[in-house]
Amino acid sequence: MQVSVVGSGYVGTTIAAVFAAWGHEVVAIDIDAARVEALNEGDPQIEEPGLQSLLDAAIGERLRATDDFDAVAAGPCTVITVPTPTDPDGAVDTSAVEAAVGSVGAALEGTSARHLVILKSTVPPRAVETVVPQRLQAALGEPLGERVHLAVNPEFQAQGTAVGDFQDPQKLVFGAVDAWAFEMLERLHAAVLEPDRPVVRTDPATAAMIKYANNVFLASKLSVVNELANICKVHAIDAYEVMDALGMDDRIGARFLRSGAGWGGSCFPKDTDALIAEAGAAGYDAELLRGVRAQNERQPLRVIDLLETHLRVGEATITVCGAAFKPQTDDIRGTRTRPLLAALEPRAAQLRLTDPSGAIALADEFDRVEAVADVATALEGADAAVVMTAWPPYARLGEHLDAMAHPVVIDGRRAVEPTPEMTYEGLTW
Numbered sequence: 232m233q234v235s236v237v238g239s240g241y242v243g244t245t246i247a248a249v250f251a252a253w254g255h256e257v258v259a260i261d262i263d264a265a266r267v268e269a270l271n272e273g274d275p276q277i278e279e280p281g282l283q284s285l286l287d288a289a290i291g292e293r294l295r296a297t298d299d300f301d302a303v304a305a306g307p308c309t310v311i312t313v314p315t316p317t318d319p320d321g322a323v324d325t326s327a328v329e330a331a332v333g334s335v336g337a338a339l340e341g342t343s344a345r346h347l348v349i350l351k352s353t354v355p356p357r358a359v360e361t362v363v364p365q366r367l368q369a370a371l372g373e374p375l376g377e378r379v380h381l382a383v384n385p386e387f388q389a390q391g392t393a394v395g396d397f398q399d400p401q402k403l404v405f406g407a408v409d410a411w412a413f414e415m416l417e418r419l420h421a422a423v424l425e426p427d428r429p430v431v432r433t434d435p436a437t438a439a440m441i442k443y444a445n446n447v448f449l450a451s452k453l454s455v456v457n458e459l460a461n462i463c464k465v466h467a468i469d470a471y472e473v474m475d476a477l478g479m480d481d482r483i484g485a486r487f488l489r490s491g492a493g494w495g496g497s498c499f500p501k502d503t504d505a506l507i508a509e510a511g512a513a514g515y516d517a518e519l520l521r522g523v524r525a526q527n528e529r530q531p532l533r534v535i536d537l538l539e540t541h542l543r544v545g546e547a548t549i550t551v552c553g554a555a556f557k558p559q560t561d562d563i564r565g566t567r568t569r570p571l572l573a574a575l576e577p578r579a580a581q582l583r584l585t586d587p588s589g590a591i592a593l594a595d596e597f598d599r600v601e602a603v604a605d606v607a608t609a610l611e612g613a614d615a616a617v618v619m620t621a622w623p624p625y626a627r628l629g630e631h632l633d634a635m636a637h638p639v640v641i642d643g644r645r646a647v648e649p650t651p652e653m654t655y656e657g658l659t660w
């Protein structure tokens with residue numbers, strides 16, 4: 232079937248390429264002309280394993296990009312994947328979603344075919360019931376729920392594994408009120424509607440809440456793990472040994488038990504902030520979630536406490552290895568390297584940042600952080616290396632010890648294979 236995907240970022244580009252691989256005719260729409268041009272040339276503009284080969288197969292065949300919203304009228308459904316950032320108070324900024332559904336509504340005005348607008352952006356339940364449908368309806372010039380419908384279909388993919396996650400989802404959540412809308416969601420996902428794949432069919436606001444609950448639960452699990460792990464560390468106990476045992480209890484689950492320098496990314500921080508803000512606006516103080524968030528702000532600063540047990544930070548050249556919020560992505564949104572650099576910048580004698588991806592651009596946000604792409608060069612003369620992203624090559628940091636002034640390695644991600652020559656310190660082990 233023909234489908235439009237509005238927003239060609241991490242989610243939009245991935246799902247557009249996979250939809251094309253599933254046999255749909257896909258139009259990717261974005262307001263950023265440079266992004267549209269790059270996509271039409273086969274450049275996804277993001278690092279995501281498996282995406283380039285899907286794009287190579289699809290572009291100019293079943294997938295094309297445009298900045299012209301009129302393309303949405305050619306098919307029965309449009310998927311919205313534009314950003315929903317939070318402002319400094321944590322309140323969700325739904326203006327991009329409102330603008331996108333406004334453009335879609337305007338393109339559908341005066342047409343006659345049924346159409347389903349699917350929100351895949353993470354949008355708070357309140358907005359799903361108020362500003363978003365209001366804007367769509369106003370642009371459309373006719374009541375929603377008759378010819379044109381709105382559905383919520385949250386996305387659970389994780390960056391770094393997004394293609395595989397979308398091709399083999401653990402669950403599908405369809406939030407709609409109309410039988411035809413559910414039927415369209417099923418047709419769109421026909422390739423993965425297998426008998427043992429869970430499909431949750433619910434109303435749009437509940438579907439939106441499921442997405443927030445999913446992310447905020449995972450973020451909370453990690454903050455609890457990090458808090459327990461800090462307590463392990465002060466007792467000289469290896470938190471990984473403790474968590475391995477916890478993971479054997481299927482009430483807890485074995486995943487998301489790796490402690491370290493904290494969680495980041497575009498979704499966990501903003502969705503936790505959003506849920507706290509949305510609850511607050513409705514008169515509920517989400518105190519526990521505020522604690523989860525605060526724990527994650529403190530966590531990367533533990534690195535500095537450990538550094539100070541090995542050297543004088545004010546006299547040291549420190550190389551921070553890893554800017555991306557996790558390996559296999561160049562995304563620096565929410566990266567824990569940012570608060571670490573911000574805290575170290577006024578204190579350290581010299582600061583260097585290395586990362587094998589475009590994430591090294593994080594250094595541009597700071598006056599006194601030198602970007603050095605090559606890890607071996609970045610470690611020359613350094614007094615300490617701090618690992619903040621578990622990029623595979625950092626496992627062999629021991630190969631560069633000879634070039635360092637002192638072989639101090641603080642590992643924030645349990646990424647390094649320690650060697651006898653190394654003064655190695657794990658953040659929580």
Ligand SMILES: NC(=O)c1ccc[n+]([C@@H]2O[C@H](COP(=O)([O-])OP(=O)(O)OC[C@H]3O[C@@H](n4cnc5c(N)ncnc54)[C@H](O)[C@@H]3O)[C@@H](O)[C@H]2O)c1
Nearest residue numbers: 238239240241242261262263312313315327330331352353
């Ligand atoms: N990144 C993830 O792994 C992930 C996972 C699940 C859900 N989400 C949610 O998906 C949404 C998109 O996230 P992302 O990381 O892909 O965002 P992104 O910032 O990578 O990309 C968004 C794209 O939308 C475009 N855009 C902005 N306003 C537009 C408009 N009015 N019309 C058309 N295009 C417009 C931008 O130019 C950009 O290309 C967010 O709500 C996010 O919370 C993200």
